[in-house]
Amino acid sequence: MQFTQVVAKVGRNDARIIGRDTFLIMLFGYALFAIILIRFAVPPLANTLMKEMDFDLSVYYPLIVSGLVLHQVAAVLSGTVMGFILIDERDTGTLTAMLVTPVPPGKYILYRVMIPTVIGFVFSVLGLALLGNLHALAWWHILLLATVNAVFAALVSLFLAIFSANKVEGFATIKIVGSLMLIVMGAWFIPEPWQFIAGVYPPYWTMKSLWAIEAGESLWPLYMVIALVTQFAALAYLIRRLARVMYTT
Numbered sequence: 001m002q003f004t005q006v007v008a009k010v011g012r013n014d015a016r017i018i019g020r021d022t023f024l025i026m027l028f029g030y031a032l033f034a035i036i037l038i039r040f041a042v043p044p045l046a047n048t049l050m051k052e053m054d055f056d057l058s059v060y061y062p063l064i065v066s067g068l069v070l071h072q073v074a075a076v077l078s079g080t081v082m083g084f085i086l087i088d089e090r091d092t093g094t095l096t097a098m099l100v101t102p103v104p105p106g107k108y109i110l111y112r113v114m115i116p117t118v119i120g121f122v123f124s125v126l127g128l129a130l131l132g133n134l135h136a137l138a139w140w141h142i143l144l145l146a147t148v149n150a151v152f153a154a155l156v157s158l159f160l161a162i163f164s165a166n167k168v169e170g171f172a173t174i175k176i177v178g179s180l181m182l183i184v185m186g187a188w189f190i191p192e193p194w195q196f197i198a199g200v201y202p203p204y205w206t207m208k209s210l211w212a213i214e215a216g217e218s219l220w221p222l223y224m225v226i227a228l229v230t231q232f233a234a235l236a237y238l239i240r241r242l243a244r245v246m247y248t249t
Helices: 003-020 022-053 057-092 094-100 105-130 139-162 167-179 181-187 194-200 203-215 220-248
Strands: none
Touching: 003 022, 003 057, 003 105, 022 057, 022 105, 057 105, 057 139, 057 167, 057 181, 057 203, 105 139, 105 220, 139 167, 139 203, 139 220, 167 181, 181 194, 181 203, 194 203, 203 220
16 A cells, blocks of 8 residues: 555544544644744733833743744644544554554554654744744744654654553643653753753754754754754654554554
């Protein structure tokens, strides 16, 4: 079976699952709402803080954009939607059934990696484009950051499905993943090289790339490369785990 046929066949099933699950639809809506809220709420808040407290919130715009938009909205929320679909397929036995269908397991797993990556990319570009008043990124910076960040959406999706036996555990797992953002946001306030300790959590390097670009530093391409290498290493591990789940579920 051609990969395009896999996309069409499994994609239709995904669309049906999302269409009948209000929670998954709300996640997409919430992602858009969060981006719009940040776009229109942060600048007035920054003006108020400057006037009332002489506090310059704009200094922290790179932290807000990278942490709330790239990490939480574009990656975590996108990965959550597809992760919950995978959990549904585990519950219904679809993963095991895939082994006796014309859909090759390898192409099915490739699809499961590709879709959250594409969604993560779209939301990354959309978020950064709409928040142009909060950053000075060029379009090519946006596309590069979106590409790197999108890989983490796939990681979230696979991690959620592999380490959650059901949706109840899935909610707990995604809260843990979301809270890990605090590690990176906390690293903002720690000087280098100690800050690099946060790099054990791969999204740090994507966020660090954005910070470096905004600060005019020259090492941002290196941070992107590190982000890709660490995320692809984690992705390879999770793909093997997902294959194991398919054969043992």
